[in-house]
Amino acid sequence: MDIPYTVEPRPDTGLYNAKVGIWLFLASEVMLFGALFSSYILLRVGAPEDYWPHGWLNVPIGTANTLVLITSSITTVMAWAACKMNQFGRFKFFHACTILLAMTFVCIKSYEYHDKFTHYEIILKDGKIADGHIVSNDPKSDRVVISGRYVEDRAELYDLTKHKGPHKHEEISIPRDQIKKMQNYGPWHNTYLAIYFTLTGLHALHVIGGAVVIGFLWTTGNKMWKTDRERFTNRIEISGLFWHFVDLVWIFLFPVLYLI
């Protein structure tokens, strides 16, 4: 038995079924990300004055990733338009670009995550705070070496846009027995990083999921082009709608996490 309305529109909705399906799915996705944005607002407003981080993320890198995702959106829509115009070669080209751009996005995001996981705040027993990227943390060694700086007040670490002066980053060797607490900038560090990793992590999973589907349609899934062109084109449209939604979420994530 064939699945009904994969190509021709249903008389009552005027749409093929997959399109109604993807929009219902996207509606649930809006609420999922909406709940996380709501959490972000509550955490940010509830944070003590001067203790909500600013300038912790690299704006040029975030901007580059935004441009990568926007470019992947145009290549996705171009791939669909190529299918509509019966230009299979162009479709292959544009979707290859989409997959490469998706991989670029994930690579850049991984670099950013790595930067946070190797960034440490070390509170010493004498009250001083050392902050910087780890150089050496061999458990057998009695010293920890970071490339960073000392700060007197923890607040200095929160708003990096205020304390703009030239941060002298030098190699600091700290005896392990003088360390009171040492923690990297993972999601456990504070509420800002918790919501940052949750939001961007969930978004990255969407990017990977979307890229897998697009990758399937680009490779083995494209056999349908020979047997049922319209249905294949509809599949490209559906995967494209999901991809644009992923882009749309990032359009809000970027200013919220990187800029404001």
Add this chain to the structure above:
Amino acid sequence: METTQTHAHEDFRQHVRRYLFVFYALLFGTLITVGASYIPFGNHAINIGVALFIASGKAFLVAGYFMHLISERKMIYTIMAFTAFFFVGLMFLTLGAFGDFPRFTVTH
């Protein structure tokens, strides 16, 4: 038959031109968002408002043109209307929650 196909192709070429225009607008919007974040408007809330306003404009372009929401069927608009209702409701609940807890109760 061939004429119909030629018309359809011409129609899609026009669509493609529109997509390219939207793409350039999105690139420009991104640069404007970054630039505006460095302008001291005097109150940080204004910076937040400007960033979200530009982001909303970009979201409209993506949803309207790339996702074709600007010329969709009634069924899709109905789904989106329900989504918008619940999303706005969620945001109002969030704002309403500010009154429930004293400020500065979330610790690092």
